[in-house]
Amino acid sequence: MIEFEGVSKTYPDGTTAIEQLDLVVPSGSLTVFVGPSGCGKTTSMRMINRMVEPTTGRILVDGEDIAAVPTVRLRQSMGYVLQGAGLFPHRTALDNAATTLRLTGMSRAEAREKARDALRLVRLRPELDDRFPSQLSGGQQQRVGVARALAADPPVLLMDEPFSAVDPVVRAELQAELLHLRKTLSQTIVFVTHDIDEALLLGDRIAVFGPGGTVHQYAKPQTILERPADSFVAQMVGRDRGFRSLGFQTDDLPVHPLGERDAQGAVTAHSSEGHSAEGPWRLLLDEEGGPVAWLRGESRIPAGEGHVAGAGLRSALDAVLASPADAAVVVDEGRAVGWLDRNAVLRALSVPEDRS
Ligand SMILES: Nc1ncnc2c1ncn2[C@@H]1O[C@H](COP(=O)(O)OP(=O)(O)OP(=O)(O)O)[C@@H](O)[C@H]1O
Numbered sequence: 001m002i003e004f005e006g007v008s009k010t011y012p013d014g015t016t017a018i019e020q021l022d023l024v025v026p027s028g029s030l031t032v033f034v035g036p037s038g039c040g041k042t043t044s045m046r047m048i049n050r051m052v053e054p055t056t057g058r059i060l061v062d063g064e065d066i067a068a069v070p071t072v073r074l075r076q077s078m079g080y081v082l083q084g085a086g087l088f089p090h091r092t093a094l095d096n097a098a099t100t101l102r103l104t105g106m107s108r109a110e111a112r113e114k115a116r117d118a119l120r121l122v123r124l125r126p127e128l129d130d131r132f133p134s135q136l137s138g139g140q141q142q143r144v145g146v147a148r149a150l151a152a153d154p155p156v157l158l159m160d161e162p163f164s165a166v167d168p169v170v171r172a173e174l175q176a177e178l179l180h181l182r183k184t185l186s187q188t189i190v191f192v193t194h195d196i197d198e199a200l201l202l203g204d205r206i207a208v209f210g211p212g213g214t215v216h217q218y219a220k221p222q223t224i225l226e227r228p229a230d231s232f233v234a235q236m237v238g239r240d241r242g243f244r245s246l247g248f249q250t251d252d253l254p255v256h257p258l259g260e261r262d263a264q265g266a267v268t269a270h271s272s273e274g275h276s277a278e279g280p281w282r283l284l285l286d287e288e289g290g291p292v293a294w295l296r297g298e299s300r301i302p303a304g305e306g307h308v309a310g311a312g313l314r315s316a317l318d319a320v321l322a323s324p325a326d327a328a329v330v331v332d333e334g335r336a337v338g339w340l341d342r343n344a345v346l347r348a349l350s351v352p353e354d355r356s
């Protein structure tokens, strides 16, 4: 657990970066600091590992005032991922990943072995281990940066805009991997970003920082979307926050079984017989049972990824709206396992939610 108690920071030139910050980061959570440029996110994060010292107030980690903890010991317990990866240009990916371990006095061989494990954890391909940063893509460099922070298995991970320097596709990949990693890791993570969508996707809790270094709201993503504390937060989350908040509403919609495969390998995946002379839509599956396309007469419409059962109303709504049939495919680990009725999804949307 990381606690900020009345923490302020004024730099020597008089700039107040943070004003009276009170905030608790629960153990094992991923807490996101989000906000526009210059509102003190990096300053707040750096105070956690004492790269910046507070002007007033104190920070406790697991109940211990960090002002009394030697910085070397403190930093060994905290991985730090910098924006743009911050790799050493003259060290290979593997040696970069081994850096923090070497600092703890571990032998080169052992450090490299652990670094290799960390690189596999972030899914860098082994043949890239011996490349230098300039020979890696931006996304690969970021993976090495995350591996370096993870290699020593520190209880706290500080990530300052780790994915901001890569394109949206790679960024989405890295985000998905961080979510995946979290299922196996127990670290307490503080994650800084400008991007409210990234915050809503990754955060268990989100602190919305505003100009002048004040936190406007600190809450779960769903609360931020449904009940923004003020107009600043409402503006941050943007226009379609109502739609996006559906992502946090679980669905317990009935999943109907698929029909038998026909000669083409297609199945019936809805109840209506179709409203056209061409008959009903059929869902074509691949050999593994993954959805490929909706078929009817000459029409063939890619099936998309479908809806993962329980993934929330936003996903269910998107899947039914994207489907040409009156149904959406339900998938489990990529395989079609059933279908959802469009009207059932629409009815679920119209039921007033109890938000008390
Ligand atoms: N070493 C420093 N000396 C003086 N002012 C500083 C220093 N570091 C940061 N600041 C100022 O403190 C304020 C907060 O900076 P900080 O880097 O914490 O913001 P940020 O929210 O991380 O911004 P960004 O999103 O652009 O990274 C800014 O006004 C910045 O100019």
Ligand SMILES: [Mg+2]
Binding pocket: 041, 042, 043, 160
């Ligand atoms: Mg910053």
